[in-house]
Amino acid sequence: MFNSLILWFFGVLGLIKAQEQLFVLNGSAQGTSYLIRYYATDQKIKKEEIESIFAEVDNSMSLYKPNSLIQQFNKNQQVKVDQHFKTVFGAAQYYHMVTGGYFDATLAPLMRLWSKAVVVPNAQQIQQTRLKTGMQHITLVNGLLKKHAPNIELDLNGIAQGYTVDLLARYLRSKGLKSFLVELGGEIYVQGSKPNGEAFTIALDSPDEDCGDFVPKRVQIASGAITSSGIYRKLRYIEGYKVHHIIDPFKGYPVQNDVLSVTTYAPTAMVADAFDNSLLAMGLEKALAFVAKQRNLEAYFIYRDASGNMKDTASTGFYKIMVRN
Known part of the structure; x- marks a missing residue:
């Protein structure tokens, strides 16, 4: 009888597992598209629930919404931040420190200068624009966000999307979803x-x-986040300079190294998001050395060698999640 019960119990478990099906939610948010795929015995999540999470984050940190908290701050209004903003700004300060300044959420003036340029900006223009940047010019005290230099702007897009992904994952877990x-x-x-x-x-x-x-790669992971950053999608040239969205915070110019893209693997999407641009800006040798010293961070690089050939390399831990072709 006991053995029969065990067989019945595991038979029921197998039946429940077999009844799990794929559910998909997708749409547009934060200036891009989103996709959620989960396995469950019935529909656990409604699209409206997901979009309410996007709305919360957008009201806090979206540069598309004219009255978001970050836009109010950029317009020199006094801002008392919400918990979303507090968390992400605190992370921005931390990653600025950890990367030695390569992660910088105040580079919007330099990005605008280069996006509008038809000739290479001169040294004076670069220097004057750099005076409008610097994480040290922004502080958060008792919930109030303050700027200590005129014309400083904040752009948290470098980690806000990763943060949103983590929020969505947390919400799915709260609904009992495991896959x-x-x-x-x-x-x-x-x-x-x-x-x-x-x-x-x-x-x-x-x-x-x-x-x-070059053969594109695939990875398989049981948990964690994968994010990528590359300079090849909207790359253009001005007088021999590669112009793209990754700015060297120390020089004020778009990064001019041979790294084409960086993919990061970390426990959360915000962590992975924080490092992909920074590693690209560091350049291959420095970035690999940096990753080797970090816990819970792995990275994959596509670059051009001295002969112009496309190559790839990765940190030791990243190779472990690659699918062998």
Whole structure:
């Protein structure tokens, strides 16, 4: 009888597992698209619930919303921040320190200067614009965000999307979900596996230019986040300078190294998000040395070698999650 009960119990478990199905939610948010895939026996999440989370974050840190808290701050209004803002700004300060200044959420004036440029800005223009940047010019005291230099702006997009992905993942867990994938603008968080035990497989982004013998890679992870940053999507040239969205905070110029993209793997999307741009700005040698010293951070790099050939390399831990082709 006891053995029969055990067989019945595991038979029921197998039936429940077999009844799990895939549910998909998708749409537009934060100036990009989102996708949520989860496995459950019935629908646990409504689209309106997901979009209410996006609305909360947007009201706090969106540069698209004219009355968001961050826009009020950038317009020199006194701002008392909410918990979302407090968390992300605190992270921005921390990653600014950890990366030695490569992560900088105040570079919007330099990005605007280069995005509008038709000739290379001269040294005086660069220097004058750099005076409008600097994380040290912004403080958060007792919930009040203050700027201590005129014309300072804050742009938290470098980690706000990663933060949003983590919020969504936390919400899904609160609903009892154990197997899901959350993606927002290419930033991905994964937990669990498919009902058949197969891990989620993620194809890594790679340049759409002539790749030669280069083979795009895939990874499989049981939990954690994958984010990528690259300079090849909107790359243009002005007088021989590569112009793109990754700015060297120390020089004021778009980064001019041979790294084409960086993909990071970390426990949360905000952590992964914080480092992908910073590692790209550091350059390959410095970035690999930096990652080797970090806990819970791995990275994958696509770059051009001295002969102009497209190559890739990764930190030791990243190789462990790669799918062998």
